[in-house]
């Protein structure tokens with residue numbers, strides 16, 4: 001039994017799309033079969049990652065991008081992975097009402113995914129969910145993530161264009177560099193540029209970019225100033241997305257990027273399968289049974305690990 005109706009998803013029926021994503025998130029049986037069916041309808045959506053520190057204005061910016069895209073006849077789906085995001089409920093009531101309103105618009109789908117408990121598999125689930133949205137025919141898929149952990153970085157890397165959002169507060173760009181955000185940005189948005197220090201912050205980001213290792217032929221990422229809640233800089237931001245898209249298409253980089261992603265995705269699926277089987281076919285039991293010996297120093301960790309792996313190999317020899 002499939003977890004949702006393929007035909008209805010292909011017709012962009014929001015309830016069926018939502019049900020499919022819920023099933024994927026929960027890992028329900030039948031979700032991979034649904035993804036199999038949808039797969040041949042994917043590959044058309046363009047994916048945009050929006051990442052940066054909490055409170056930088058990512059959700060506000062996303063809302064404005066949605067409006068711009070709808071005015072330009074593009075349908076948009078958002079996957080928000082952010083515990084503090086208005087999309088996921090950490091915000092003021094007013095913000096949540098706005099999100100719901102926008103999410104109810106025709107040609108717009110907004111979905112949050114929980115970070116609680118499942119960080120490891122989150123990027124895989126977000127990518128699976130985006131396959132549903134892609135098959136449903138959304139032109140643009142936006143991933144909003146807080147740029148803090150590895151898992152969030154992985155999601156940002158699943159995008160065709162990644163935007164890093166920073167604010168004028170001093171040291172923000174240094175923090176971003178430490179968090180690995182500088183390597184993944186295709187361009188920068190300096191939001192809250194109504195605040196003091198905006199010019200200095202732009203200069204700091206540009207200096208940082210100069211010192212970054214790069215080939216002479218590399219594209220230098222743009223730095224765009226925005227005031228998201230006043231809709232300032234949104235037009236420029238959207239145009240930069242499409243400029244970057246064109247750059248990727250004409251240079252063949254888009255194809256390369258997608259090949260790398262397909263490769264990584266395959267590895268991740270296989271590795272997850274193997275790990276699940278290893279732990280579920282007696283590995284967990286063996287670990288728990290002998291853990292006290294390791295703690296009590298009578299069994300070395302490498303020896304217990306060897307036993308667990310041997311047992312898994314034996315399980316495979318016996319036909320899995």
Ligand SMILES: Nc1nc2c(ncn2[C@@H]2O[C@H](COP(=O)(O)OP(=O)(O)O)[C@@H](O)[C@H]2O)c(=O)[nH]1
Nearest residue numbers: 054055056057058059060191192226227228229
């Ligand atoms: N001053 C100022 N405030 C902004 C701007 N953009 C967003 N905000 C406010 O900053 C707060 C955090 O925004 P939000 O979009 O939730 O940030 P997120 O955590 O990055 O998604 C909200 O109260 C917004 O209204 C801006 O350009 N200037």
Ligand SMILES: [Mg+2]
Nearest residue numbers: 059082085086
């Ligand atoms: Mg947010």
